[in-house]
Amino acid sequence: VSDEAGVKDMVAQVMDAWGRIDILVNNAGILRDKTFSKMEMSDFRKVVDVHLIGSANVTHACWPIMREQKYGRIVLTSSASGLYGNFGQSNYGAAKAAMMGLMNVLHLEGARDNIRVNTLAPTAATRMTADLLPEQAQALLAPETITPGLLYLVSEDGPSRVILGAGAGSFAQIRTYETEGVTLTGDENTPEGVASAFDKITDAGGQQELTDAFSQTKKYALNAAKAQGLDLDWG
Structure with a gap:
């Protein structure tokens, strides 16, 4: 997905086969975990290229199609590592936090063309977490427990500009608030x-x-x- 030319070819093949694109789920991702002090910038860049630039590449290729047909449902994939932080994942966390910013802008820009944009923040037992979770927890955190939330986000009557936390059948909305604050003069x-x-x-x-x-x-x-x-x- 970080290869823009490859993405355009992929989208063209989809259009040739079906003539339209209604739903896009940006879920591709990799890990290159290390503490920031030990991380090579090439590993930082690679993770950002796949998660952030990859999501932008595919969305950008689908965007004019969805605008033309006046319909689109897009989901970006974030993570608690980006929204809350996780030791040793500065690259992954930065890329996943960027999903919120991308969603916020695309929500505004897509509204007039009935393009709704949301973010899923899932937690699940996968090959990446096989050595990190107790066996019983892995059974509870099966990836398919997340699927109903994703399918709702991309449904015709789904919301827009929602960050949906999901895992083990639990679903919650994640929001960013600003305090009332003070004014100093x-x-x-x-x-x-x-x-x-x-x-x-x-x-x-x-x-x-x-x-x-x-x-x-x-x-x-x-x-x-x-x-x-x-x-x-x-x-």
Whole structure:
């Protein structure tokens, strides 16, 4: 999937055979685990090429087809290693965290053409985890326990811009929140001011889920205007 020419040929063969592409699941992946200090950058780059660039390559090849037919369902594959972190997986974690950013933008860009984009964050017993999990846990974490969640995400009535955690028949939505925060003005807006307000900055009370980057810009500008007694007409 990191070979752009190969991907285009693959997609062309699908179109020749069926004439349309309704569903794309980006699931290809590799591991090159080492601590960051011992990792060669070639191993970092290879993992990012397969997970991130590979997902972008295949999605980019399918995107104009889905736009033309006014229908598409796309799933990117993330991981708890990217969303929460995992020792020895800086390359894998960075690539998997990138799936959230790619999903967020493609969700916005695809909405008018009925293209829905979601992310699956699965955990399952595979050959990669054979030596890491107890035998009983491996039975519970069979890959097929994830499949119903994936099939819902790519269904006609499925959602968009959802990160679905899945494993052992458990499903949960993973969200990114921003705290209400504080606004520092004038002489307060210093490193020392940030330090003294840090408990309030990180207070989860009033936190919200933002829908796009501009929502954050608007929030900050309105907060600053309010703090300075200005009447900001955002429209």
